[in-house]
Amino acid sequence: MKYLVALAFLAILASLGSALFFMLRDGRNGQPKTxxxxxxxxxxxGFSILIFLCILLAWKLGYIHPTGINAGQ
Structure with a gap:
């Protein structure tokens, strides 16, 4: 599960990098950059939603546990 989350996080970073690249290019090759x-x-x-769902699923299946102060204290 943690490999899937790490892969989705890398995909998020790659997508942001490609969006920056397309934003900085000047619309050559006949296709608008937008x-x-x-x-x-x-x-x-989409990758952000995927990573959220993977974390939620891991919590529901018991792979990860929340930490911090209990709500009753």
């Missing part, structure tokens, strides 16, 4: 940048940012949102 559509490619928006697609890369959309993938980032």
């Amino acid at each position: 559509s490619r940048m928006a697609r890369a940012l959309g993938f980032r949102v």
Whole structure:
């Protein structure tokens, strides 16, 4: 599970990097830069949701446990 979370986090960083690259390019090759940048940012949102769901699933299955102060104290 932690490998999947790490892979999703790397995918988030790669998607942000590609969005930055497409933002800085000047729309050559006939395709507007905004559509490619928006697609890369959309993938980032999808990967963020995936990492949240993986953490939630790991908590529900008992792989990870919350720490901190109990609510009753």
